[in-house]
Amino acid sequence: MAQAKLGRSEQVTGWAFVAPALVLLGIFMIYPIIWSLWMSFQVGKGMNLSFGGWANIIRLTKDPVFIRALVNTCIFFVVQVPIMIVLALLFAVALNDPKLRFRGLFRTAIFLPCVTSLIAYSTLFKSMFATDGVVNNALIWLHVVSGPIPWLQDPFWAKVLIILAITWRWTGYNMIFYLAALQNIDRSIYEAARIDGIPAWARFTGITIPMLKPVILFTTIISTIGTLQLFDEVNNITIGGPSDATLTLSLYIYNLTFKFMPSFGYSATVSWVIVVIVAILSFLQFLIARDRRPAA
Amino acid sequence: MNRFAPWRRALGIAVAGISMITASAALAATTVNVWCWDTNFNGAAMREAAARYNRDHPDVTINIDVSMSQDDIRQKLQTQLLANNTQGLPDIVLIQDDVAQKYLQSFPGAFVPLGDSIDMSQFAQYKVAAATHDGKAYSLPFDSGVTGLFYRTDYLDQAGYKAADLQDIDWDKLIDIGKTVKAKTGHNLFGLDLNGDGLIRIMMQSAGAWYFNKDGSLNIVDNAPLKAALTAYGKIWQADIVKPVSGWTDFTGAFTSGDTVGTVDGAWMVGTIKSKPDQSGKWGVAPTPKLAGVDGATHYSNEGGSSWYVLSSGPGKDAAIDFLKTIWAGDKDFYQKILVGQGAVGTWLAARDGEAYKSSDEFFGGQPVWANFSDWLAKIPGVDYGTFTAEVDAAVVAQLPAIAKGGSVDDALKAINDQAQQQMQ
Amino acid sequence: MNALALARRPLVYVLLSVAAFVSVFPFYWMVVGATNKSADIVTGKPSLGDSLFANAATFFATVDVARIFWNSALIAVVGSLLTLAVSSLAGYGFEMFRSRFRERLFALMLLLLSIPFAALMVPLFVMISQAHLTNTYAAVILPGIASIFIIFYFRQATKAFPAELRDAARVDGLKEWQIFLYIYLPVMRSTYAAATIIVFMANWNNYLWPLIVLNTADMKTATLIISALTSAYTPDYGMILFGTVLATLPTLIIFFLLQRQFVEGLLGSVK
Numbered sequence: 001m002a003q004a005k006l007g008r009s010e011q012v013t014g015w016a017f018v019a020p021a022l023v024l025l026g027i028f029m030i031y032p033i034i035w036s037l038w039m040s041f042q043v044g045k046g047m048n049l050s051f052g053g054w055a056n057i058i059r060l061t062k063d064p065v066f067i068r069a070l071v072n073t074c075i076f077f078v079v080q081v082p083i084m085i086v087l088a089l090l091f092a093v094a095l096n097d098p099k100l101r102f103r104g105l106f107r108t109a110i111f112l113p114c115v116t117s118l119i120a121y122s123t124l125f126k127s128m129f130a131t132d133g134v135v136n137n138a139l140i141w142l143h144v145v146s147g148p149i150p151w152l153q154d155p156f157w158a159k160v161l162i163i164l165a166i167t168w169r170w171t172g173y174n175m176i177f178y179l180a181a182l183q184n185i186d187r188s189i190y191e192a193a194r195i196d197g198i199p200a201w202a203r204f205t206g207i208t209i210p211m212l213k214p215v216i217l218f219t220t221i222i223s224t225i226g227t228l229q230l231f232d233e234v235n236n237i238t239i240g241g242p243s244d245a246t247l248t249l250s251l252y253i254y255n256l257t258f259k260f261m262p263s264f265g266y267s268a269t270v271s272w273v274i275v276v277i278v279a280i281l282s283f284l285q286f287l288i289a290r291d292r293r294p295a296a
Numbered sequence: 297m298n299r300f301a302p303w304r305r306a307l308g309i310a311v312a313g314i315s316m317i318t319a320s321a322a323l324a325a326t327t328v329n330v331w332c333w334d335t336n337f338n339g340a341a342m343r344e345a346a347a348r349y350n351r352d353h354p355d356v357t358i359n360i361d362v363s364m365s366q367d368d369i370r371q372k373l374q375t376q377l378l379a380n381n382t383q384g385l386p387d388i389v390l391i392q393d394d395v396a397q398k399y400l401q402s403f404p405g406a407f408v409p410l411g412d413s414i415d416m417s418q419f420a421q422y423k424v425a426a427a428t429h430d431g432k433a434y435s436l437p438f439d440s441g442v443t444g445l446f447y448r449t450d451y452l453d454q455a456g457y458k459a460a461d462l463q464d465i466d467w468d469k470l471i472d473i474g475k476t477v478k479a480k481t482g483h484n485l486f487g488l489d490l491n492g493d494g495l496i497r498i499m500m501q502s503a504g505a506w507y508f509n510k511d512g513s514l515n516i517v518d519n520a521p522l523k524a525a526l527t528a529y530g531k532i533w534q535a536d537i538v539k540p541v542s543g544w545t546d547f548t549g550a551f552t553s554g555d556t557v558g559t560v561d562g563a564w565m566v567g568t569i570k571s572k573p574d575q576s577g578k579w580g581v582a583p584t585p586k587l588a589g590v591d592g593a594t595h596y597s598n599e600g601g602s603s604w605y606v607l608s609s610g611p612g613k614d615a616a617i618d619f620l621k622t623i624w625a626g627d628k629d630f631y632q633k634i635l636v637g638q639g640a641v642g643t644w645l646a647a648r649d650g651e652a653y654k655s656s657d658e659f660f661g662g663q664p665v666w667a668n669f670s671d672w673l674a675k676i677p678g679v680d681y682g683t684f685t686a687e688v689d690a691a692v693v694a695q696l697p698a699i700a701k702g703g704s705v706d707d708a709l710k711a712i713n714d715q716a717q718q719q720m721q
Numbered sequence: 722m723n724a725l726a727l728a729r730r731p732l733v734y735v736l737l738s739v740a741a742f743v744s745v746f747p748f749y750w751m752v753v754g755a756t757n758k759s760a761d762i763v764t765g766k767p768s769l770g771d772s773l774f775a776n777a778a779t780f781f782a783t784v785d786v787a788r789i790f791w792n793s794a795l796i797a798v799v800g801s802l803l804t805l806a807v808s809s810l811a812g813y814g815f816e817m818f819r820s821r822f823r824e825r826l827f828a829l830m831l832l833l834l835s836i837p838f839a840a841l842m843v844p845l846f847v848m849i850s851q852a853h854l855t856n857t858y859a860a861v862i863l864p865g866i867a868s869i870f871i872i873f874y875f876r877q878a879t880k881a882f883p884a885e886l887r888d889a890a891r892v893d894g895l896k897e898w899q900i901f902l903y904i905y906l907p908v909m910r911s912t913y914a915a916a917t918i919i920v921f922m923a924n925w926n927n928y929l930w931p932l933i934v935l936n937t938a939d940m941k942t943a944t945l946i947i948s949a950l951t952s953a954y955t956p957d958y959g960m961i962l963f964g965t966v967l968a969t970l971p972t973l974i975i976f977f978l979l980q981r982q983f984v985e986g987l988l989g990s991v992k
Contacts, residue, residue: 010818013897017814018823020807024867028845029833035844036836045683046402047378063718065690091740094733096983107980109741112748115922115972117965119951120751123958126542152542153490153697172744173919177874179983180915184881184908214877222870225835238542241491242697244690253839258371259686260719261398264378264843271840278835282828334953335783363938363945365952375933379843381850384936545958549763568955571760 040272042265049265056269066270068244069252072159074277076248077227080163085220087171092178093208107179111172122236125165126152155245158238162246165233170226174219181215182208217285224281228274249274327357328612328619329386331369335362337567338390338438338602341634345623348630352622356615366392377403387610388620390438392602393426394681399605400429401683407434408606408613414621420643422678427603434605436620437643441562441601442673443498445470445582446569448483449661451557452580455480462582464595467499467528470585474537477557485557486532487541487550490700493692494599498560499525502597503590504677507688507716514688514720516713524587526695526705533700560584562599563641563669569659570639576659583672596675601643641669648674684720691715751969754962762958776963783960784946785939786967792858793942794971796931797924800862804920805913808868812875813901817887827876834869838929846933860934861942865924871916878912879905914982922972943968 043052060066094100095107113121128135129151136148151161185208193203209216231250234240240247240255249270256267330346332338339362346358364372369389376385377399391399400407410416411433416424419437427435445462452458455477462473474485488495500506503521508514516522532538539556541547548568550556554575559565569579583595604624606616623630624644631647634640647653648670656664694715695708754762757770780786815827845864846855854860882905890900906913926944935941947964950956 011820014814014818014820014823017818017897017901018811021811021867021872022826024807024863025830025833025869028848028864028867029841031848032841032844033833033836036840039840046398047404048402059721065715065719091737094737097733100733104980106737106741107983108976109745110737111744111976111980112973113744115969115976116748116751117947117969119948120754120962120965121747123543123545124747124750126546130542130546131540150540153540155697168743176915176918180911181878181881183911183983184878211881214880218874218877221831222873228835229837236543239491241693243694250837250839253837255686255690257839258367258374260690261683261687262374262378262402268840271837274837275832275835279832282831333949337954361938363941363949364932365949367952368932368945368949371929372933375843375846379847379850381847381855383850384855545763545956548955552760552763564954571955 036268036271039265039268042268043263044265045261045263052265056266059266060269060273065244065247066249066252069247069249070273072244072246073228073230073248073250075159076163076166076230077224080166081220081223081227083163084167084171084174084223085216087167088174088219089178089212089216091171092175092182093204095175096179096182107175110175113169113171114173116169118232118236121165121169122233125161125237129161152238153242155243158242158245162230162233162238165237166227166230169233170223174223177215177219178212181212185211221282221285225278228277326355326612326615327359328388328616329610330358330360330388330390331364331386332360332362332390333364333366333369337564337638337640340638341438341640344633344637345619345627345630348627349619349623353615353619356612356619358619361386370395373399374402377406382607382609385607385609387607387612387616389605389607390602391435391605392600393423393441394600394685396427396435396603396605397429397681397683398686400427400434406608408608408617409434410436410606410617410620413617414625418625418645420645420673420676422598422676423601423603423643425678426681427605435603436605436624437603438624438640439564439601440641440643440669440673440676441564441599442641442669442676443502443560443562443584443597443599444665444669444672445558445560445584446551446565447558447580447582448551448554448575448578449580450578451477451481451483459580459582462580464583464586466586466588466593468531468588471528471531471535471537474532474557475535478537483555483557484539484550485537486559487539487547487556488533489541489543489547490696491542491693492547493689493696495560496522496525496529496692497689498584498597498599499528499587501677501679502584502595503587503593504679505592506679506681507685508680508682510680512682514713514716516688516716517709519709521587521590521593523705523709524590524593526699526708528587529696530699530702530705534702538700562601563673564600564639566639566665577661579660580663581660581665581668583668592677594675594677596672596677598673598676635666641666641673643673645674684716687719688712688716691719751962752966754958755966757959759956759958759960762962770959772959773963776957776959779957779960780963780967783950784964788939789941789943789946790967792940793925793944793968796858796861796927796942797921797971799858800865800924801917801920803862803866804868804871804924805916807866808871809875809913809916810901811867811872812877813879813905815872816876816879816882830869831873834873842929842933845930849934855934856936856940857934858940861927861931864930865927868920871920874916874919875912878909882908911982914979918972918976918979921975925968925972 040056041051041053042049043055044050091110095103127133131148131150139145139149149157151157189207190203193207198206229250230248231254234246234248234251238246240251253267253270256263256270330342332342339360342360346360349358350356373385373389376382409432414436416433420440423437423440424433427433447462449459457473478484500521505519505521507516507522539550541550551559552568552572584597586595587593604620606613606620610616628647628650631642631644632650632652634642635652653666653670654664655666656662691712695711699705699708750767753767753769755776756773757766758772761770815823849855849860886904886908887900890904895903928944928948931942932945935945947961947968950961950964
């Protein structure tokens with residue numbers, strides 16, 4: 001798929017389309033980014049800052065709380081992002097079937113979690129997953145477990161709870177992107193495939209997935225970044241506990257900036273760790289996407 | 297082209313929207329802006345104070361902004377002070393005592409040392425100590441978080457205990473009582489949240505200790521009150537008299553719903569307890585239990601509580617100081633009003649002679665709760681919260697699940713020390 | 722239709738129903754909470770109460786509802802429209818007119834997307850205050866208009882836009898901006914619908930940045946004001962949940978209106 005060389009006028013048009021965005025990004029991002037890079041080399045507390053060279057990076061490697069936050073964050077996105085992407089995709093495909101009844105109802109229902117207020121849902125999740133909450137009662141009644149699961153008291157189960165919570169909240173959100181993208185697939189392709197006797201599953205993997213690949217890539221990257229910046233759920237449901245089991249990088253950055261004696265330099269350094277992780281992951285994702293690009 | 301008309305119209309609105317932006321109103325010199333965070337508590341107390349001040353000073357307008365939570369105020373204050381832009385910051389801001397030192401030290405010169413114009417000896421000394429930096433007192437002390445043991449008298453009755461049985465006890469005794477009550481009534485003693493160390497801090501301060509030495513260095517491993525507090529905390533969990541809770545709603549729900557026997561908390565919890573009028577007459581308040589076998593252990597401690605600070609950048613700071621001095625350090629009647637209205641236990645010692653402080657409360661079985669609280673608050677050991685309390689809190693909280701499971705307190709102390717040391721650099 | 726397909730249909734309904742139930746329950750709880758007294762909510766009462774009007778009255782007495790919803794609406798509507806306009810143009814531009822330099826630029830932008838906002842907030846605030854824009858709607862809206870997130874989304878969605886449509890339009894003599902307005906926009910209606918929902922929701926719920934740049938209570942948004950109510954020592958949950966239900970409605974209405982765009986196969990109708 002050789003890229004046709006753009007003519008001079010097309011080059012100009014290309015710049016014209018992206019210019020408003022680039023100008024705004026230039027105004028509102030360049031200075032803050034340079035500032036934050038500069039800050040990541042500053043050490044000290046509050047207003048008493050001085051240049052520290054690599055001191056913050058050395059501090060990272062020796063900071064057990066940072067390591068815990070990094071490991072937790074990675075566990076969250078490695079486990080949660082694939083589950084959510086697959087679920088969102090399945091819901092979208094199911095809801096895109098024109099013969100399905102109550103489509104609007106199902107769609108709205110599955111979308112509702114991401115508009116439900118954080119206050120309401122974090123309060124409810126805590127009470128539902130309490131030791132004597134409805135979830136434990138139901139599981140005991142169904143004989144799935146013999147005693148209550150310590151969802152909020154045990155490091156492992158607290159992680160499971162957070163994964164459940166973010167999957168619950170963001171699956172419908174991701175579904176929206178797929179539903180929109182499915183509208184842009186020409187129905188006649190499906191008709192032709194159906195007439196040729198290609199079974200549904202093969203139509204899904206052979207037509208739907210490849211056609212949705214750009215949007216799947218998009219939601220994967222966005223969800224990865226979203227999970228790397230995970231804050232709301234852990235701050236409201238578990239406050240990073242128990243024993244820092246659900247402490248994320250973003251919550252740690254927040255603590256370093258607002259809760260602890262403010263160390264802006266160090267918190268900027270932790271912020272850039274997220275950028276480095278995303279750089280590595282995006283590179284890998286693009287590599288994989290490139291290898292599998294069909295010879296069209 | 298009709299189908300694109302909405303777009304054009306929308307763009308029109310967009311442009312109009314931006315040109316409609318109005319600059320903030322210029323502040324007159326006699327306006328005093330105040331930030332606090334609970335319209336029914338500190339906001340209401342401030343409104344009462346403002347109304348009283350305006351009787352003699354009608355020229356001063358006092359604006360009270362309660363549109364931000366405490367976290368919001370911290371984030372905004374800190375961002376603006378760091379950006380060195382004080383435009384829009386208030387003249388008076390309410391800050392919780394245990395974070396005050398952090399601001400005083402991080403942003404030198406941002407706050408006015410009120411001790412220069414107001415006599416600080418009229419206030420509870422532990423409050424003044426919390427806001428003293430480099431020998432200068434910076435705050436006008438507001439409410440006390442003087443602690444007490446709030447308990448359900450009916451549950452204790454059923455288990456055969458009287459109010460006298462809760463006087464002058466230590467934590468071990470309370471645990472025994474808790475076990476008996478649970479055996480006879482089925483009710484757990486407390487709801488506890490493994491994500492908070494409030495109880496540990498209450499116990500520690502009751503023996504006059506905090507996480508730090510005088511010079512600000514960490515005092516963890518050899519801190520006898522802290523060790524005793526963690527030990528008692530572990531015993532409470534091990535005695536199986538705890539309902540595990542998570543978050544504020546769940547925590548207060550545990551005792552307001554009648555599920556648990558009670559709680560040890562600051563006096564400001566009275567409002568929450570009284571939110572269930574049908575439980576009137578079923579509650580009592582006892583002094584905070586003592587730490588057993590610790591030098592300097594008392595029955596008096598503090599949890600939370602906050603104070604007013606004046607920003608040196610505020611255009612209305614002189615009026616602000618005069619306002620605080622006139623009402624908050626001079627109006628005894630005002631303190632009676634906010635005690636009755638908001639349940640706010642002031643820390644201006646002269647307020648204790650007032651009528652409201654002597655009255656008894658039917659909700660608490662006719663106990664003179666306010667007189668008790670004000671007696672206790674004058675005896676709270678003063679501690680220096682230092683600048684790194686939040687860092688050490690985080691380190692303590694990380695060890696609580698292990699301690700609750702019966703883990704070694706010495707190991708926990710060492711782990712807390714290591715983590716806090718690392719975070720304080 | 723074969724037997725397997727027949728058997729699958731009920732299974733799809735069952736799974737969707739379970740998902741719908743799980744999804745709706747917290748929302749249901751929020752709505753029910755708005756009808757209960759605070760004390761009942763804390764103890765977990767799951768059924769409808771009789772305090773809806775009392776909660777509404779408290780809410781209207783506590784906050785300037787008209788004002789905060791007007792602020793929210795203005796910021797969300799103006800912010801969303803500008804974001805959609807600027808960011809969809811850029812997404813289209815990056816995809817349709819590829820050049821090596823712009824590809825590099827785009828890759829860099831994607832990286833910048835991952836910087837936590839907390840790291841950029843202080844310098845951004847310095848800029849806004851030096852431009853004397855603090856406490857204005859513009860301060861809230863401006864930094865978000867060029868959204869890398871939405872540019873990225875439009876770029877990915879544009880990959881499904883058939884090149885032959887554009888080529889045909891060029892043969893017909895349409896200018897590039899005309900192709901964007903008259904061909905691309907209507908064809909990508911479902912993409913715009915999704916982006917509108919997402920952008921509106923993001924603007925409506927935006928928290929940290931409006932908190933930092935807005936100073937006076939009369940400028941603040943519903944999201945800021947309602948969230949602050951929870952920090953009271955004795956929060957009135959009935960009133961708060963009433964407020965959150967009210968604050969949820971605009972996003973929900975936008976979703977209701979725009980989800981219809983996910984029904985028809987629009988591409989087919991253009992051809």
